[in-house]
Amino acid sequence: MESKHLLQKFATDTRKLWDRDGVRQAVRDNLDKVTKCRTPLLGAEIYASDTEVKTVCHTCKSRFCNGCGNRETLTWQREQRCALPDVRYSEICFTMPNVLWDFFHQNRQLLSDIAALAASVIRRWVHAYYGVVPLILVIPHTFGRRLNFHPHLHILVSAGGLNRRENRWVNFLHFDTYALMYWWRFAVIQYLAEVLGADAEDVATLDQTLKRQSKRPWNIHIKRFSSKEHFLRYVARYLRRPPIAEHRIIEVTDHHVEFWANDLKLKSWVRIKVSIEEFLELLIQHVPDRYVHGIRYFGLLSPAGKHQFASGLFALLGQAQRPQPKRLSWARMIERDFGYNPLNDSHGQRMHRVGRIPCTFALAGPV
Numbered sequence: 001m002e003s004k005h006l007l008q009k010f011a012t013d014t015r016k017l018w019d020r021d022g023v024r025q026a027v028r029d030n031l032d033k034v035t036k037c038r039t040p041l042l043g044a045e046i047y048a049s050d051t052e053v054k055t056v057c058h059t060c061k062s063r064f065c066n067g068c069g070n071r072e073t074l075t076w077q078r079e080q081r082c083a084l085p086d087v088r089y090s091e092i093c094f095t096m097p098n099v100l101w102d103f104f105h106q107n108r109q110l111l112s113d114i115a116a117l118a119a120s121v122i123r124r125w126v127h128a129y130y131g132v133v134p135l136i137l138v139i140p141h142t143f144g145r146r147l148n149f150h151p152h153l154h155i156l157v158s159a160g161g162l163n164r165r166e167n168r169w170v171n172f173l174h175f176d177t178y179a180l181m182y183w184w185r186f187a188v189i190q191y192l193a194e195v196l197g198a199d200a201e202d203v204a205t206l207d208q209t210l211k212r213q214s215k216r217p218w219n220i221h222i223k224r225f226s227s228k229e230h231f232l233r234y235v236a237r238y239l240r241r242p243p244i245a246e247h248r249i250i251e252v253t254d255h256h257v258e259f260w261a262n263d264l265k266l267k268s269w270v271r272i273k274v275s276i277e278e279f280l281e282l283l284i285q286h287v288p289d290r291y292v293h294g295i296r297y298f299g300l301l302s303p304a305g306k307h308q309f310a311s312g313l314f315a316l317l318g319q320a321q322r323p324q325p326k327r328l329s330w331a332r333m334i335e336r337d338f339g340y341n342p343l344n345d346s347h348g349q350r351m352h353r354v355g356r357i358p359c360t361f362a363l364a365g366p367v
């Protein structure tokens with residue numbers, strides 16, 4: 001199989017396995033869009049010069065499509081570089097014991113709540129210790145290095161915050177790992193007990209499991225950055241795209257898929273070989289449900305916080321507020337990233353839009 005558009009071809013070849021009753025509708029919608037991405041089925045724009053005609057097919061805009069996700073990620077990065085002030089930041093990674101992962105796998109609606117839960121923990125801890133409101137950006141992840149279901153959160157937090165009473169910016173450099181772990185563990189355990197307790201078939205077993213996990217240490221990772229650039233580059237690898245890059249896929253046959261995985265215990269890359277059905281199951285468990293946000297904003301980055309403090313915050317920091325960048329056209333982005341203009345013909349003559357091919361099927365809407 002060719003190295004380019006591997007996942008699109010894989011989704012096309014395995015349609016009978018995922019396009020059926022019993023599979024989540026979000027999976028069927030996303031994979032169906034991926035199979036039609038950049039094909040005449042989605043419609044196309046027709047461009048022409050004096051000597052040539054070019055047909056440019058529409059893209060699917062799915063968050064599970066490599067190409068479409070890459071463009072949206074680059075656009076998001078440009079916007080955040082302008083929206084975030086130039087202060088020190090830290091990345092906090094909240095994880096949970098693997099015993100709890102299955103609760104979120106079986107009840108996917110819980111995934112949309114843990115981002116707000118984590119932001120509340122950080123916001124309350126920062127306010128309790130420093131009396132300020134920080135900038136918080138939360139990116140939920142569901143996949144591990146072997147494509148296993150591993151819910152965790154990558155969180156960008158400013159190493160400083162706004163003191164509303166005194167109307168001043170307060171810098172701080174210390175996040176207490178143990179205190180944040182304790183608060184996060186307590187919040188998750190209480191949340192699961194309240195949400196799952198009423199519907200649990202075996203309440204005693206659930207209580208015992210949660211009680212046992214509430215007494216063990218959880219892994220909390222904190223990294224300090226001198227700027228926002230490092231975090232934006234890091235999380236861009238995981239935003240609006242499938243959980244595995246196509247260059248990691250070694251071989252795809254009619255019976256199995258082999259891919260590279262980073263093994264932390266061995267501290268090296270290892271080859272993983274699974275059946276077609278197993279690989280599909282690994283992929284589709286990470287397809288987000290419809291209307292579930294991949295990025296959440298809290299604190300001074302929340303919609304209310306931005307509206308009230310955006311201009312004043314930049315003034316307090318002595319920085320000029322940067323205007324939101326204009327969205328680049330697809331042709332301009334290709335020219336910037338790859339060095340050629342797709343709307344120039346083979347003689348360098350500019351091509352102009354002269355017509356359109358309509359879409360031949362009904363899209364499922366934003367997913």
